[in-house]
Amino acid sequence: MQGRTLPYRFGLRVLAFVAALTALFALVDRTTPRWPPIWLARLLPELPEDLARLRSADGKPLFLGDSVLHTAAMNEPDRRNLVRMLAKELETDIVRVSHGASGMDRYLAQVRYLLRAGVRPSSLVVLVNPRTFGPTAERNPSWSFALTNRMYTRPLLSRLQAVLKWDFGIPDEDEFLATEIRIGETVLGPLGALTRPGLEDPPDDVIRNRYLSRYATDIRTSSRLRDLAALARLTADAELPTLFYITPIDVQSMKQFLSAEEFGHVQQNIRTLRAVLRDTGATFLDLSTLLPGGDFDHPRADPHEHLRSTGRLKCVRKLAEAVQQLEGQG
Amino acid sequence: MLFNSYPFLLFLPIVFAAYWAFGRRTQNVVLLAASYVFYGFWDWRFLGLIVLSSLVDFVAGQAIQSGRRRRMWLGASLLVNLGALAVFKYLDFGIESLAALLRTLGFDAHPATLGIVVPVGISFYTFQTLSYTLDVYRGRVRATQDPLAFFAFVAFFPQLVAGPIERAKNLLPQFLRDRVFDPxxxxxxxxxxxxxxxxxxxxxxxxxxxxxxxxxxxxxxxxxxxxxxxxxxxxxxxxxxxxxxxxxxxxxxxxxxxxxxxxxxxxxxxSPAEFWRRWHISLSTWFRDYVYIPLGGNRVAPLRASFNVLVTFVSSGLWHGAGLTFVVWGGFHGLLVALQARLAPDADERPLEGxxxxxxxxxxxxxxxxxxxxxxxxxxxxxxxxxxxxxxxxxxxxxxxxxxxxxxxxxxxxxxxxxxxxxxxxxxxxxxxxxxxxxxxxxxxxxxxxxxxxxxxxxxxxxxxxxx
Known part of the structure; x- marks a missing residue:
């Protein structure tokens, strides 16, 4: 009898050891908020620089966002990005931490890191991009920054997890392209077949599908929506003066391709974002319909939210006012 | 399934728990099923190749042991195993090499290759199972009567896709006797x-x-x-x-x-010769036993022995990959070992250990x-x-x-x-x-x-x- 149970007792001992070690690593992660991330982060692209920037935000306005914050069209005379324009307008230093395809999950991780590290910006501005709550951004495996996000708060365990390729839950490219796109009650089909990624000059129905899949799917089940609410509550609890702003989307071009009913779903998503922010008591600015199509800098067939300098300037005027009010509160 | 991946971290404890719950025969069933699952994680379609290879060699082993048409059955085993290797691993290389040769001779040759996907681990398990029929043929191993044990021996998941390339003499008997857990x-x-x-x-x-x-x-x-x-x-x-x-x-x-x-x-x-006694030992001993020694080894004239070394190493290079770089790599090592055998046959290679x-x-x-x-x-x-x-x-x-x-x-x-x-x-x-x-x-x-x-x-x- 003893012989038959021997392998299982051995297995349990190994499991107990692994559990004990995991607990030890978790304890180290939890009790040392300041030291580990920067050193560990050097092994991931972007992260060391981001951490350094976050740490430099003490006492300064901090902007968290995606590529909308740092891009400018190549052929523009004024190639300053939005944050640089705003810094000029406010005559102050602004710390920007932004990367392409970032979403609310990343901003939440960054703010958690800030608070644990004891860094306190004078104000925090968080860009809310409606597209990032939809499946084209949230389920895109190339834009999944789950590991990066975890590294902000659990560097040791997250790194071990990454080394062991414990990355379940992130869809692969095939699953992503097979994502079913549903607008209201209507099932349109799989994302890949609808949007034909890689097709540079697609017909209008494909462009329409691209608008629909990026902006019109129901975002109420998005995990990033929960992250938005969590971030709003976190900053409120920490009494960190925070402004959320919904970035402009190209409504004018969108209306050329979508029916009134379909556009209604886009508006509903904006209302959802506003409702979440309102319910959590957050300060927010809705710039989603601020700009005409000419202020956007995207190809006709590839809609996104990058702005031309004219658009950036209009945003900056709105943001400058709001940030000044926010700084006044701080 | 990769060893350094989370599916394996789940797979291993499950197989371990199931395996030790049973006696030997069921343990072999567990191992065989686990091995096929392990391999199927890459591409289940290629499981058929492993099954075919196992089946042919099991039957060939039985037939060779019984003394009926021994050569024919050995030929069948060689044909299936080396044939699978030839098709999946070398066919595209052969077509491309022939085309390159024709082009250098002035012909306009641009044939399409077939774009064949090489099944993971094919070089390892075909060599392992091939060594079984060769050893049965030479009378070094008795053919097993237990198909389950044999199939599990061919597909044993820890070493299925990248070795060590085990010999039937060492591994197969372990499938035929009771295993005892030693903490x-x-x-x-x-x-x-x-x-x-x-x-x-x-x-x-x-x-x-x-x-x-x-x-x-x-x-x-x-x-x-x-x-x-x-x-x-x-x-x-x-x-x-x-x-x-x-x-x-x-x-x-x-x-x-x-x-x-x-x-x-x-x-x-x-020395180069010592390197090959320490590097990928399971493969270098395979080539020694099944290529070098049958060619005459070093019990022939010195020049012929050097030729044998060269053939063995070029074959080993080709085993690694269908490409001229691997052939040159093998040939280079063959030259080093052959030169050492000629120029410094008594090189001091006392064990470093201790x-x-x-x-x-x-x-x-x-x-x-x-x-x-x-x-x-x-x-x-x-x-x-x-x-x-x-x-x-x-x-x-x-x-x-x-x-x-x-x-x-x-x-x-x-x-x-x-x-x-x-x-x-x-x-x-x-x-x-x-x-x-x-x-x-x-x-x-x-x-x-x-x-x-x-x-x-x-x-x-x-x-x-x-x-x-």
Missing amino acids: ELATDGCRQMLYGLLLKVVVADNLALVADAAYQAPDQADGWTLLFATWAFAFQIYADFAGYSHIAIGCARLFGFSLMRNFATPYFSR RTLTSPRELGRLILTFQLVCVGWVFFRAKSLADAWLVLRTISSGIFTALPHGASPALLVIPPLLVLEWWQRDAPHGFARLGGTRPARWGLYATALLALALFGQVQTVPFVYFQF
């Missing part, structure tokens, strides 16, 4: 797996980035960069392949199996052997023969005209590896004799896992030998 062996198996994992994700995967960066565009790298990259590749491929072997051997121990040692600190060799280096001369031979092996690795790693020549030319001209520069910090993983391996050189693996007391052992495991977390490479780098 000491299992503990050492876990330790060996941990060591293999460290070799793979800390040493190999970090060095892979150094080697890949330089070899991706060798025309844009200077001599020192390419030299460091070649050294990095030498240790990458060692840590990658030895790491896999350690995990395989350690994993097999959890199930009460003992697999052969595949690497014995090869970079401490003092002693320190005795003389600077011995150290010099060790370093020289390593550098010669590195010349071979240039051909092995380069994308083409032209690239390999370019790398060798750039290194040989570049390192004498500039001071050393451009060494990646990743190379810092090499010295601790060498120290550890030298210290443990008479042990089967790097963690075999570390930590006498329980706290020391636990400290070792914790440190190893910490090293995995801190220094392990996040980017996925497939095991190099999977492509073979």
Whole structure:
């Protein structure tokens, strides 16, 4: 009898050891908020620089966002990005931490890191991009920054997890392209077949599908929506003066391709974002319909939210006012 | 399924728990099912090849044993196994090589290759099962009557896709007798797996980035960069392949199996021949037993013996991959070994185990052997023969005209590896004799896992030998 149970007792001992070690690593992660991330982060692209920037935000306005914050069209005379324009307008230093395809999950991780590290910006501005709550951004495996996000708060365990390729839950490219796109009650089909990624000059129905899949799917089940609410509550609890702003989307071009009913779903998503922010008591600015199509800098067939300098300037005027009010509160 | 992936972390405990709940016959069923699941994770369609290979060799073994049409059945086994290899691994290479030859002769030949996907591990399991029929034919092994044991022997998941290439004489009897769980062996198996994992994700995967960066565009790298990259590749491929072997051997121990040692600190060799006694031992002994010795080995005229060596090593090169670079790599090593046999047949190769280096001369031979092996690795790693020549030319001209520069910090993983391996050189693996007391052992495991977390490479780098 003893012989038959021997392998299982051995297995349990190994499991107990692994559990004990995991607990030890978790304890180290939890009790040392300041030291580990920067050193560990050097092994991931972007992260060391981001951490350094976050740490430099003490006492300064901090902007968290995606590529909308740092891009400018190549052929523009004024190639300053939005944050640089705003810094000029406010005559102050602004710390920007932004990367392409970032979403609310990343901003939440960054703010958690800030608070644990004891860094306190004078104000925090968080860009809310409606597209990032939809499946084209949230389920895109190339834009999944789950590991990066975890590294902000659990560097040791997250790194071990990454080394062991414990990355379940992130869809692969095939699953992503097979994502079913549903607008209201209507099932349109799989994302890949609808949007034909890689097709540079697609017909209008494909462009329409691209608008629909990026902006019109129901975002109420998005995990990033929960992250938005969590971030709003976190900053409120920490009494960190925070402004959320919904970035402009190209409504004018969108209306050329979508029916009134379909556009209604886009508006509903904006209302959802506003409702979440309102319910959590957050300060927010809705710039989603601020700009005409000419202020956007995207190809006709590839809609996104990058702005031309004219658009950036209009945003900056709105943001400058709001940030000044926010700084006044701080 | 990769050893360093979460499916395997779930798979292993489940198979372990199921396996030890039963007696021998059911254990073989569990192992066979687990092995097919393990392989099916890559591509279940290629499972048919393993089943076919197992079936043909089981039947061939029976027939050869009974004495009926022995040659015909051996031929059938060779045809199926080598035929599968030829089709899946060499057909495209053959078509392309023929076209290249025709083009050099002035013909306009641009045939389409078939784009055949090489099934993972095909070179390993076909050689393993082939050795069974060859040994039965020679009367060295008795054909088994137990199909389940035989199928499990061919598909045994720890070593299915990258070896060690086991012989029926060693592994098959283990499937035919009762296995007893030995906690000491299992503990050492876990330790060996941990060591293999460290070799793979800390040493190999970090060095892979150094080697890949330089070899991706060798025309844009200077001599020192390419030299460091070649050294990095030498240790990458060692840590990658030895790491896999350690995990395989350690994993097999959890199930009460003992697999052969595949690497014995090869970079401490003092001659090319010694290197091949320490590197990929299961393959080099396979070629020795089934190619070199049948050709006459060294019991023939010296020139013929050299020819035998050359044929054996070129075959070994071709086994690694369908490409001229592998042929040249094999031929280069064949030349080194043949030259050594002719010029220094009595070279002092007393075992290193249990002693320190005795003389600077011995150290010099060790370093020289390593550098010669590195010349071979240039051909092995380069994308083409032209690239390999370019790398060798750039290194040989570049390192004498500039001071050393451009060494990646990743190379810092090499010295601790060498120290550890030298210290443990008479042990089967790097963690075999570390930590006498329980706290020391636990400290070792914790440190190893910490090293995995801190220094392990996040980017996925497939095991190099999977492509073979």
